Amino acid sequence: MARRAAATKTAGVKRPARKSVPAGSNAPQFTRDEELFAFRDMLLIRRFEEKAGQMYGMGLIGGFCHLYIGQEAVVTGIKMASRDGDAQITGYRDHGHMLSMGLDPNGVMAELTGRAGGLSKGKGGSMHMFSNEHRFYGGNGIVGAQVSLGTGLAFASKYKGENTVAITYFGDGAANQGQVYESFNMAKLWNLPVVYVIENNKYAMGTSVERASAQTDFSQRGLSFDIPGEQVDGMDVRYVREAAERALEHARSGKGPYILEMLTYRYRGHSMSDPAKYRTKDEVQTMRSERDPIEQVRKRLIENGWADEEALKEIDKQVRAVVKQAEDFATSAPEPDASELWTDIVLA
Numbered sequence: 001m002a003r004r005a006a007a008t009k010t011a012g013v014k015r016p017a018r019k020s021v022p023a024g025s026n027a028p029q030f031t032r033d034e035e036l037f038a039f040r041d042m043l044l045i046r047r048f049e050e051k052a053g054q055m056y057g058m059g060l061i062g063g064f065c066h067l068y069i070g071q072e073a074v075v076t077g078i079k080m081a082s083r084d085g086d087a088q089i090t091g092y093r094d095h096g097h098m099l100s101m102g103l104d105p106n107g108v109m110a111e112l113t114g115r116a117g118g119l120s121k122g123k124g125g126s127m128h129m130f131s132n133e134h135r136f137y138g139g140n141g142i143v144g145a146q147v148s149l150g151t152g153l154a155f156a157s158k159y160k161g162e163n164t165v166a167i168t169y170f171g172d173g174a175a176n177q178g179q180v181y182e183s184f185n186m187a188k189l190w191n192l193p194v195v196y197v198i199e200n201n202k203y204a205m206g207t208s209v210e211r212a213s214a215q216t217d218f219s220q221r222g223l224s225f226d227i228p229g230e231q232v233d234g235m236d237v238r239y240v241r242e243a244a245e246r247a248l249e250h251a252r253s254g255k256g257p258y259i260l261e262m263l264t265y266r267y268r269g270h271s272m273s274d275p276a277k278y279r280t281k282d283e284v285q286t287m288r289s290e291r292d293p294i295e296q297v298r299k300r301l302i303e304n305g306w307a308d309e310e311a312l313k314e315i316d317k318q319v320r321a322v323v324k325q326a327e328d329f330a331t332s333a334p335e336p337d338a339s340e341l342w343t344d345i346v347l348a
Contacts, residue, residue: 028238032306038080038237039297040315042072045096046294047316047323048105052095052112056272060331061112064141065126068096070267073293074199075100077240078167081248085162089137089150090169092127093199093266097169101134105322109330117333121340135164144177146170147196151183154194154257165251166194173204175218181225184257188225191256195247196222198259199234201266206278219261229259235291265291 030038049067056065068075071093079100082088090097098108103119111118111129119129127141137153140146150168157164174180175198187194198218202209209216219229228250233239240262247258265287269276276284301307 027236028242030238030300032301032304034080035297035301035304035306036315038073038076039294039301039312040319041076041079041100042237042294042297043316043319044105044322045072045075045099047319048099048109048326049095051323051327052109053268053272055109055113055327055330061126062114063125063127064092065112065272066093066270067268067272068093068266070287070292071199071201071234071262071264072096073237073240074197074234074262074264075169076293077237078197078244080237080241081244082165082167083248085135085164086167086248087135087137087150087153087157087164088167088169089146089153090139091143091146091171091174092139092141093171094127094129094139098129098131098136098139101131101136103131103134103136105326106329109326110333113330113333114335115330115333116336116340117329121344122336123340123344144170144174144179147174147177147180147183150196151187151192151194154187154192154251155190157193158190163252164193165248166192167197167248168194169197169199171204172198172200172202172209172213172218173207175200175221176204176213180221184222184225184227187257188222188227191254193251193254194257195244195251196227196257196259198261199264200261201264203266203270203278205270206274206276208278217261219259222257222259227257227259229261231261231263234262234264235287235293236296237293 045068049069053067055061075097088097088101095108099105107119111120111124112126114122114125116122119131127139129139130137147168147170150166153166157166200218204212219231222229230243232243243260247260250258267284267288298312
């Protein structure tokens, strides 16, 4: 807890206590502190990714770069439900996951620009960052590979008696990979403490789920292995947190794996090189105007009298300052020394 609180100090809010859902409520309810925490966390991810997109366009970030804009409620809600010590692993759309786990924005941005101050010393780039200290294991460039690795993290947790859960994120495209089902089988066979989070943002690269998947309800993909699952409104951080609490309790209590399909949406292309011509501008604009995860929280804060526009603008100002500091650090830090080519590797 101390590590998480210190990591989010710049956002100016402590991780809030949980609140039960009032009887008769149609949606999970957040306290004022919980709403503010979610607002800051998601806004940090949004502003960071917007800046990363700008820097990529300026040639300051090379290689691949996959932005998380639109999907912020997923990692924020799950982090609110998780415990310190729970491991997380994801694919190449990973910046938001790292920020939500409390990794230093300076180190994340410096890794994007390939600088020595980056989380992987500038050698991993956008898709290959990790932090053993925070139990974040990537950032993996091979589609679906993180599912097997996340299952291995769960095996290690059970073997060591750690009482932790491996939270394993992957997308709707990766859900059709063979190693996913090998992992499901092993996870249920040994009742491993793993929660599989399928971030269904509707498009695998440029292919809609309807064109590529015979079964588009990904929460049901574990039924043949006796793995329970559920679909969740991944654009509302309250539903994400509530579902994640159920799933994590299930896994942590020794009942084995659990699948959460997060119905979410990315506003940008698959990567920075994707013009996203496979969908209409109206589709994207409708999601932005009607379902944006940050705007939903903003609206509730104002309607409940918990914050006014000036207070929320001040939070945005603070977040932008954190992102600007990360940009400055990432563009002024030195590049890795040539000797780093021979570190952190195993020679056969």
